[in-house]
Amino acid sequence: MTEPTPDDRKDAMSETAAEQPAEAKRGPEVATRERRQGALSPSGETPYLVVEDLTVKFPTADGVVSAVNGLSYSVPLGRTLAIVGESGSGKSVSSMAVMGLHDPRRSKITGSIRLGGDELVGMPEADLMKVRGDAVSMVFQDPQSSLHPLYTVGKQIAEAYLVHHKVSKEVAKKRTLEMLDLVGIPNPARRFNQYPHEFSGGMRQRAMIAMGLVNDPKLVIADEPTTALDVTVQAQILDLLNNLQKEFGSAIVLITHDLGVVAEMADDVLVMYAGRCVEYGTAEDVLANPRMPYTWGLLESIPTVSAANERLRPIKGLPPSLLNLPSGCSFNPRCPYKDRVKGERCTTDLPELLPVDGAGLHTSRCHLPDKASIYETEVLPRLG
Amino acid sequence: MSDTVRPIDQAPSNAETLLQIRDLKMHFPIKEAAGLARTKKVVQAVDGVSFDLKAGASLGLVGESGCGKSTTGRMITRLLTPTSGQILFKGTDIARLKEKDLRPFRRQLQIVFQDPYSSLNPRQTVSNIISTPLRVHNLVKKGKELARVQELLERVGLNPEHHNRYPNEFSGGQRQRIGIARALAVEPEVIIADEPVSALDVSIQAQVMNLLEDLRRDLGIAFVFIAHDLGVVRHFCDTVAVMYLGKIVEQGPREQIYGAPQHPYTQALLSAAPDLGTIRGIPPKERIRLVGDVPSPIDPPSGCRFRTRCWKAEDICATQEPLLEGKPQSTPGHAAACHFAEPKLDLTAATA
Numbered sequence: 001m002t003e004p005t006p007d008d009r010k011d012a013m014s015e016t017a018a019e020q021p022a023e024a025k026r027g028p029e030v031a032t033r034e035r036r037q038g039a040l041s042p043s044g045e046t047p048y049l050v051v052e053d054l055t056v057k058f059p060t061a062d063g064v065v066s067a068v069n070g071l072s073y074s075v076p077l078g079r080t081l082a083i084v085g086e087s088g089s090g091k092s093v094s095s096m097a098v099m100g101l102h103d104p105r106r107s108k109i110t111g112s113i114r115l116g117g118d119e120l121v122g123m124p125e126a127d128l129m130k131v132r133g134d135a136v137s138m139v140f141q142d143p144q145s146s147l148h149p150l151y152t153v154g155k156q157i158a159e160a161y162l163v164h165h166k167v168s169k170e171v172a173k174k175r176t177l178e179m180l181d182l183v184g185i186p187n188p189a190r191r192f193n194q195y196p197h198e199f200s201g202g203m204r205q206r207a208m209i210a211m212g213l214v215n216d217p218k219l220v221i222a223d224e225p226t227t228a229l230d231v232t233v234q235a236q237i238l239d240l241l242n243n244l245q246k247e248f249g250s251a252i253v254l255i256t257h258d259l260g261v262v263a264e265m266a267d268d269v270l271v272m273y274a275g276r277c278v279e280y281g282t283a284e285d286v287l288a289n290p291r292m293p294y295t296w297g298l299l300e301s302i303p304t305v306s307a308a309n310e311r312l313r314p315i316k317g318l319p320p321s322l323l324n325l326p327s328g329c330s331f332n333p334r335c336p337y338k339d340r341v342k343g344e345r346c347t348t349d350l351p352e353l354l355p356v357d358g359a360g361l362h363t364s365r366c367h368l369p370d371k372a373s374i375y376e377t378e379v380l381p382r383l384g
Numbered sequence: 385m386s387d388t389v390r391p392i393d394q395a396p397s398n399a400e401t402l403l404q405i406r407d408l409k410m411h412f413p414i415k416e417a418a419g420l421a422r423t424k425k426v427v428q429a430v431d432g433v434s435f436d437l438k439a440g441a442s443l444g445l446v447g448e449s450g451c452g453k454s455t456t457g458r459m460i461t462r463l464l465t466p467t468s469g470q471i472l473f474k475g476t477d478i479a480r481l482k483e484k485d486l487r488p489f490r491r492q493l494q495i496v497f498q499d500p501y502s503s504l505n506p507r508q509t510v511s512n513i514i515s516t517p518l519r520v521h522n523l524v525k526k527g528k529e530l531a532r533v534q535e536l537l538e539r540v541g542l543n544p545e546h547h548n549r550y551p552n553e554f555s556g557g558q559r560q561r562i563g564i565a566r567a568l569a570v571e572p573e574v575i576i577a578d579e580p581v582s583a584l585d586v587s588i589q590a591q592v593m594n595l596l597e598d599l600r601r602d603l604g605i606a607f608v609f610i611a612h613d614l615g616v617v618r619h620f621c622d623t624v625a626v627m628y629l630g631k632i633v634e635q636g637p638r639e640q641i642y643g644a645p646q647h648p649y650t651q652a653l654l655s656a657a658p659d660l661g662t663i664r665g666i667p668p669k670e671r672i673r674l675v676g677d678v679p680s681p682i683d684p685p686s687g688c689r690f691r692t693r694c695w696k697a698e699d700i701c702a703t704q705e706p707l708l709e710g711k712p713q714s715t716p717g718h719a720a721a722c723h724f725a726e727p728k729l730d731l732t733a734a735t736a
Contacts, residue, residue: 232653236673314593
């Protein structure tokens with residue numbers, strides 16, 4: 001149907017390359033500092049969403065759960081950031097913080113989340129209501145449970161529009177029909193009056209996307225938007241998100257655990273482990289030149305064609321408990337390269353998120369020396 | 385690399401045929417809302433599926449949700465009684481056996497379920513969960529149960545000391561290992577693995593895949609591996625059957641299905657899988673985008689069931705149902721149910 005978009009993505013990549021010299025002129029220190037403060041995205045463009053040193057803690061009966069720990073990232077308009085990680089790595093929790101969806105009585109959020117200059121952390125609920133669903137909206141993973149079963153789909157989408165616009169119901173309905181058409185739902189007029197159970201899984205996810213985009217948000221957070229869907233439908237939905245982004249120029253934060261989806265969709269990639277960012281860069285940086293053993297492990301865990309007859313190389317062990325994080329690098333108990341770092345640094349010092357080549361915008365959190373050569377000589381051959 | 389190559393890549397061709405599935409059908413009757421029409425409607429979940437499984441072999445059933453792959457698995461283990469068709473296990477048709485006569489066959493055919501959270505009883509200890517099948521089939525003497533349970537826990541890579549714990553004390557991957565230990569307890573010859581890794585994180589997925597691989601190699605267990613993840617199936621299975629709307633549309637050796645798929649649906653499925661290769665400079669594969677949704681299995685399209693979404697469909701597709709048969713250009717064992725089957729190369733990504 002639609003032709004692939006690698007060209008467009010390549011454009012985005014070459015932009016990145018074009019930005020680099022300017023970066024060099026300003027000096028690596030400045031870039032690094034700005035970067036650490038989250039002011040620069042890996043592409044070097046001016047970001048729309050800036051998350052800086054975000055920490056989310058949940059006090060529980062068993063102790064304080066540190067779900068997100070000092071997370072910083074930024075997303076410019078028109079670009080897609082993919083946040084990757086295992087369950088419990090904090091990818092959904094951090095995005096829900098951006099949406100202001102954590103109950104302030106049950107969570108403690110510090111740091112800064114700036115959306116087009118407005119600080120969201122500590123913003124009064126009444127003001128947050130105006131932002132949420134308007135400037136920023138969320139598409140949830142499971143369309144089955146995130147649509148209300150007792151209201152028609154049309155009514156639910158129109159409601160999202162009416163909350164933020166002082167218009168008549170007729171106008172809202174017209175807008176809803178437009179949106180349903182836009183996301184590729186055939187026969188919108190009939191579908192408007194149907195209930196969620198009358199929609200198939202893919203159609204429901206389309207309706208969720210229509211609802212998320214009805215107010216022309218500048219930022220869309222898509223939390224595993226295709227995980228519940230079959231591959232052929234997933235491909236349709238990913239195409240749809242790509243096309244809509246081109247049309248509206250919005251920033252997308254895509255939360256997923258599927259690296260294939262990341263490769264198809266993302267401009268920038270942030271890898272999370274145990275609540276922290278462990279690697280951050282453009283999709284090309286992170287997927288084609290990763291510099292962190294956890295990212296290597298994720299890539300090696302995926303079955304490949306050339307290695308069809310070989311055993312998979314899983315990451316051994318289990319993710320740590322967020323109640324009781326290991327000292328030093330959170331990944332150290334599972335890291336096969338730990339012994340190559342002199343002394344006990346991996347178990348004592350938390351590595352900082354540093355530029356992999358000393359200056360650029362691709363950063364990783366690891367003590368290991370010579371990461372580039374280890375990747376080239378040991379990891380890459382195993383990836384087939 | 386040579387030391388990591390799987391000893392049994394393909395089951396020996398002279399191996400005994402364990403399972404012969406012949407024209408298996410499952411039609412679920414549905415209640416029509418009040419009306420004068422008393423015609424009985426059925427959901428044709430599985431409509432005529434046939435395949436063979438040899439000892440130690442591994443067959444992958446792939447397809448999208450609702451294509452009938454899980455229903456097929458449940459019929460083989462007789463958790464469902466088929467509407468018609470035969471399930472021959474070593475020559476005995478178990479499709480209509482009574483529960484009492486079925487008991488010895490249940491021991492040979494075990495199932496591992498998809499969701500490790502709902503398939504373990506939360507109020508029973510691991511020891512109890514695993515030893516129940518042992519007791520039911522009278523496989524251990526009184527007093528020896530614990531030793532056997534611990535042996536099984538060790539076999540699946542869990543700490544034998546943890547036999548007294550409850551499922552909630554384990555992570556998803558560990559729970560799936562418990563489910564596998566339960567299936568192994570009765571020393572089955574065939575395990576139906578119904579999406580055994582799709583609920584798990586990637587890194588854990590690989591751990592469980594390696595465990596299944598070990599079991600297949602060390603214990604010679606044959607697998608029917610049901611999954612929607614094409615990469616996982618390619619890794620694990622020698623032969624692959626692709627299902628669409630209750631029927632097998634293409635079947636053959638792994639290399640053929642992934643390397644030269646003939647049926648348009650298989651081609652679309654393969655090209656839809658997200659591709660990690662492009663980022664490393666491998667040229668992007670051709671995209672085939674299917675439009676629309678899978679039709680209702682209550683009233684499937686006439687002729688070829690895929691024709692409503694197929695770009696090759698012509699008049700003959702609506703009138704004449706294509707048979708699952710080898711085409712002149714096919715290698716032995718490779719069959720596709722399409723009037724216009726032709727191999728299409730270069731659809732498989734480096735990773736899927």
